[in-house]
Amino acid sequence: MNRDNWQVGGQELSSRLFLGTGLFPDPYVQMEAIKASGTEVLTFAIRRIHLDSVEDDSILQHVEPQKYIYLPNTSGATTADEAVRIARLARASGLSDWVKVEISANKRTLLPDPIETLRATEILVKEGFTVLPYISDDPVICKKLEEAGAAAVMPGAAPIGTGLGILNPYHLGLIVEELSVPVIVDAGLGTASDVALAMELGVSGILMNTPVAKAKDPVMMARSMRLAIEAGRLAYLSGRIPKKKYASASSGLESLVIE
Amino acid sequence: MSGDIIVMGGGIIGLSCALELRRRGLNVALLEKGPCGGQASGAAAGMLAPYSENVESPDEFFRLCRESLSLYPQWQQAVKDISGVPFEYAETGSLYVVRHEADLLALESRLEWQRSWGSGGEILTGSALFDAEPGLTREAVAALRTPVESHVYAPDLTEAVKRACLASGVQIHEHLGRIELAEWRERVALWAQNGERFEADRLLISTGAWVQEMSEPLGIRIPVHPIRGQICAYTWNEERERLRHLVFTSQGYLVQKANGTLVCGASEDIAGFDTSVTEKGIRRLTEWNKQVLPVLGEVQPFHRWAGLRPAVLDGRPLIGRLDDAGHIFVAAGHYRNGILLSPVTAALIADSVEGKPLPEWCGAFRPNRFGEVQAGAFSGK
Numbered sequence: 001m002n003r004d005n006w007q008v009g010g011q012e013l014s015s016r017l018f019l020g021t022g023l024f025p026d027p028y029v030q031m032e033a034i035k036a037s038g039t040e041v042l043t044f045a046i047r048r049i050h051l052d053s054v055e056d057d058s059i060l061q062h063v064e065p066q067k068y069i070y071l072p073n074t075s076g077a078t079t080a081d082e083a084v085r086i087a088r089l090a091r092a093s094g095l096s097d098w099v100k101v102e103i104s105a106n107k108r109t110l111l112p113d114p115i116e117t118l119r120a121t122e123i124l125v126k127e128g129f130t131v132l133p134y135i136s137d138d139p140v141i142c143k144k145l146e147e148a149g150a151a152a153v154m155p156g157a158a159p160i161g162t163g164l165g166i167l168n169p170y171h172l173g174l175i176v177e178e179l180s181v182p183v184i185v186d187a188g189l190g191t192a193s194d195v196a197l198a199m200e201l202g203v204s205g206i207l208m209n210t211p212v213a214k215a216k217d218p219v220m221m222a223r224s225m226r227l228a229i230e231a232g233r234l235a236y237l238s239g240r241i242p243k244k245k246y247a248s249a250s251s252g253l254e255s256l257v258i259e
Numbered sequence: 260m261s262g263d264i265i266v267m268g269g270g271i272i273g274l275s276c277a278l279e280l281r282r283r284g285l286n287v288a289l290l291e292k293g294p295c296g297g298q299a300s301g302a303a304a305g306m307l308a309p310y311s312e313n314v315e316s317p318d319e320f321f322r323l324c325r326e327s328l329s330l331y332p333q334w335q336q337a338v339k340d341i342s343g344v345p346f347e348y349a350e351t352g353s354l355y356v357v358r359h360e361a362d363l364l365a366l367e368s369r370l371e372w373q374r375s376w377g378s379g380g381e382i383l384t385g386s387a388l389f390d391a392e393p394g395l396t397r398e399a400v401a402a403l404r405t406p407v408e409s410h411v412y413a414p415d416l417t418e419a420v421k422r423a424c425l426a427s428g429v430q431i432h433e434h435l436g437r438i439e440l441a442e443w444r445e446r447v448a449l450w451a452q453n454g455e456r457f458e459a460d461r462l463l464i465s466t467g468a469w470v471q472e473m474s475e476p477l478g479i480r481i482p483v484h485p486i487r488g489q490i491c492a493y494t495w496n497e498e499r500e501r502l503r504h505l506v507f508t509s510q511g512y513l514v515q516k517a518n519g520t521l522v523c524g525a526s527e528d529i530a531g532f533d534t535s536v537t538e539k540g541i542r543r544l545t546e547w548n549k550q551v552l553p554v555l556g557e558v559q560p561f562h563r564w565a566g567l568r569p570a571v572l573d574g575r576p577l578i579g580r581l582d583d584a585g586h587i588f589v590a591a592g593h594y595r596n597g598i599l600l601s602p603v604t605a606a607l608i609a610d611s612v613e614g615k616p617l618p619e620w621c622g623a624f625r626p627n628r629f630g631e632v633q634a635g636a637f638s639g640k
Contacts, residue, residue, distance in 0.1 A: 023315065025574025026486050026594065028529045047359040048509045052550070056543040058510050062529060076361030086361055107368045216573045216628065217482075 004233065006204055008182055009098065009130035009151035011069065015040045016199070016229050018071060018184065019222070020209025022048070027062045029218050034063070037222035043071040043100060043207060046086050051093040071132065073100035080119035087124055099124060100154070100186075100207075101133040110160045114141045118148060125149035134186050137167075139174040146179050153179055154207060157198065158188025161210045165194040169201060176202040192228035199232025200240070262286035262430075264461040264612065265447055267438060269295035269431065271303075271413070271601050272590050273465035274420040278338075279605035280463075280612060281427045288430040288457060290438055290449065295431065296417035298467055299597055302566025304490060304514055304524045305413035307331055307599045310378045310405045311353050311507045314369055317376050319623035320575050324596060325376060327603035328407065334602040335411065342422035346415035347517045352406040353505035354383070354392055356399050356551060366403045373405070380405045394500045394552050410505055410514050413598050420601075432457075440476045443587060461586040463608060468532070468569040470577070470591040477581070480629040482572035483592045487528040489540035491560035495521035499554065510547040523548045523560070525595075527568075536563045570594045577626040578604055580611050588612060589626035 005014050018041040024030035034042070042063065049072070050057040055065075072090040077083035080103065087099040101120045105113035117133050118141065124131045130151045135141055137155040145153050155175055158164035165188065166172060176183050182204035189195055195206055206229055215221035262285075266277045269291030277289045289295075306312070309324030335348045357366060363382075370380050383391055384401045391404065424431060436452030440462075447462040464473055468485040495501070495515060502515035514522045526540045541563050549556035571577065571592035581587045590608050593600050607617055 025572070026570040027527050028484055028486060028570065029572060029574075031529065045361075047357075047361040047365075050510050050547055053546055056546055058527065061543065074361065076359065076364045078364060082361060086359070104364060107364055107371070218572070 004237070006182060008132070011130075013040050013205075015226075016205040016233060017225060018043055018186075018205060018207035019212065020044065020207070021059050021063075022209055023213035024218060025213075027059070030059075030213075031062055033212055033218045033222040036219050036226070037212065038226045039068070041069045041071050043073055043209075045075045046072045046090045046095075047076050049090075049095070051089055051095070054093055054095055069098065070096040071098045071100050072096055073102045073134070074120075075102040075104070077103045077120075078105070078113070078116075079103065080116040080123065083116070083120040084123050087120075087129060088127075091129065097128070098130045098132065098151075101131060112136055112156070114138070117141075118144055121145055121148045121150055132184070137171045137175065139171055139178055142175045142183070143178055146181050150181060152182040152184050152204070154184045154186035156187040157185050157194065160187040162188055163190030163211060164188055165190050166197055166201075169197065172198065172203065173201050192224045195225055195228040196232035196235070199229055200236050202236055205229075262288050262459045264288075264463060265290060265449060265457055265459040266463045266465060267449070268464065268466035268469075268591070269421070269433065270298055270465065270467050271296065271300035271417050271420065271597050272467070272593060272604055273463070274417065274424055275601035275605040276463055276465060276590055276608045277429045277431075278341075278420055278424050278427060279609040281424065281429045283609050283613065285612070287424075288432065288459065289424065290435055290451070290457060291431070291433045292435050292438055294433055295421045296414065299488075299566045299568050300417045301414045302488065302490065302564055303413040303598050304512065304522045305411040305416065305598050306408075306505055306512060306514060307410055308353055308405070308408040308505060308507070309599065310369075310373050310376075310380065310408060311355050311505070311512075312596060312599075314355075314365070317372055319620050321376075322620060323576075323603055323624070324599055327600045328409075330602035330606065331409070331411075331599075335416070338416070338419050338423050341426055342419045343426070344415070344419035344422045346419050347412040348409065349411070349517065350409040351504050351515075352404060353408040353507060354388075354395075354402040354404050355507045356395065356402040357508075358396075358398055358400055358550075360400055363401055366401060370403060377407065378405050379407055392503055392506070394502065394554055395506075396551055396553050398550070404504070408505060411598060412516060412518070416598065440473065443476070443584065447586070461588065461612065463588040463590060463612075465590045467591055467593075467597075468567045470569065470589070474632060477584075477587070478632050479581070479627055480632050481577070481589075481626070482629055483569050483577070485530075485532055485567040486570045486594070487530045487534065487565050488525040488568055488595075489528065489536055489544070489563065489565045490522060490524040491541050491544055491564075492516075492523070492562040493521040493555070493558050493560050495519055502552070506551060508547070508551055511544060513548060513552060520562075523555075532567060534565045534567060536565050540565075568594050568597075572629065576600065576604070576624055578607050578621065578624040579617060579626055582625075582627045
């Protein structure tokens with residue numbers, strides 16, 4: 001494959017998978033899955049991190065920090081002000097300038113609050129953060145987040161952790177069409193075919209956690225996701241054939257003639 | 260010698276299963292290469308905390324943990340009665356303490372599903388929290404109190420289960436060195452290092468972090484690996500404010516023991532079978548714990564130790580009989596929850612040995628679930 005790197009906030013990346021570090025059964029499985037996934041960006045909840053001493057944190061202590069970009073998230077925040085406070089804490093600890101804005105409006109669905117997310121994105125962009133908001137798959141709000149200065153926009157395919165796959169491929173396709181910053185599908189995917197489909201729709205990357213961490217074999221599933229991303233991306237770049245109603249023989253009619 | 264069943268491995272799981280099988284009338288021999296309870300069981304802090312250990316959702320593993328907690332009051336009493344050995348069993352309840360306002364949403368989600376599973380939980384904030392646990396940092400924003408969680412003094416429990424086994428007529432053979440599986444397809448035969456041969460109709464494998472050694476002879480994939488846990492303890496006598504609850508945070512736990520110690524655990528280290536205690540591992544504990552219980556900043560731990568937890572690739576133990584060998588049973592891979600899961604594991608294994616079908620949801624723990632050993636089929640790791 002030719003080089004197909006991409007950029008987020010001026011940072012060149014080769015892997016198109018962002019991996020969440022929660023929910024793994026233990027640190028060994030987590031580290032093996034991270035390796036197998038080929039990811040360059042790790043994401044985690046800031047509230048769970050031991051910010052006073054990041055190198056001693058129960059999860060991050062196992063990670064070689066120079067090998068990965070950290071994308072801390074504000075999960076647990078319910079307002080823009082809360083998300084902004086959390087993001088500032090993370091930056092002050094030297095963790096990262098990147099932040100995934102995640103503001104939930106409902107504790108059962110954890111669906112993002114679009115108004116608060118837009119507000120937090122505006123504030124954090126002005127403060128110089130590289131902001132990647134998690135948002136619903138609504139093309140209008142996604143465009144507004146881009147206009148507010150988001151480095152990438154991350155629509156959910158379905159609610160977090162549900163594994164329902166892409167509920168609205170039409171919207172996702174529109175979002176890809178209308179935005180010029182990278183679109184990263186964040187949340188709701190279940191398995192490799194969901195990932196491949198998202199990539200075929202033209203998104204730039206995938207963020208996931210549960211489908212890998214809670215698989216029977218998280219290490220093998222991490223590898224599967226890496227391959228699905230590559231397969232979907234190649235299919236997107238190659239251009240799929242149009243769908244036709246009737247068959248057309250692939251080897252020409254003459255090969256069907258029986259002597 | 261020969262008998263009905265051989266239990267391989269004398270940790271808390273092997274001992275508990277041996278006791279239950281004996282109580283159901285089988286002739287049981289337990290083989291242990293070192294001393295009983297010499298690994299994870301003796302090193303454990305003994306938390307009985309299914310709700311604090313499963314914060315995400317009520318999956319099968321949570322169900323197993325909860326089932327075992329409900330068996331504990333009777334089970335521990337039975338162990339005391341049979342063995343005549345006392346041990347601490349403290350129904351203190353737990354506090355899961357958070358220091359960020361953003362943690363409240365997660366605590367509320369947890370409270371909602373855990374209450375429907377009998378946690379009796381409540382969220383404490385402000386003065387209610389500090390009245391409940393006076394020594395806590397005033398930076399604590401809230402805590403989820405789960406009154407039904409408890410703890411046990413694991414080394415004494417392990418010893419008591421061993422005594423109960425002996426009192427009931429389980430034959431325990433310790434310090435055997437290497438134990439080799441000589442035959443298993445029809446009857447079971449094992450060789451100890453000293454040449455002694457043990458035979459039985461059935462075999463239960465409960466060798467914890469070492470269970471993967473059975474993968475090759477049995478031809479099934481057993482993806483279990485050791486994760487080292489380092490723990491430290493402080494002298495905590497009458498002069499100090501006693502901790503009233505089990506205290507959990509995202510970084511570890513604190514537990515007050517009746518013997519005048521405060522135990523703080525635990526690291527999760529990737530260190531193979533190395534059981535050394537490291538400066539870094541203990542420092543990590545002493546750095547975070549004083550932020551939860553500030554008085555810990557003034558004292559040093561008097562004791563530090565480490566054990567190897569048996570961790571499974573999907574985070575779930577292996578419990579049950581083998582698909583193609585109905586006389587071979589496995590009970591291993593209990594990771595952080597071996598002490599908690601002993602009663603339920605013993606009951607499930609004994610049912611299984613008696614030929615009773617296990618409940619359908621226990622399919623999540625099938626020892627065969629990772630398939631057979633096939634060269635080259637698993638290059639993903």
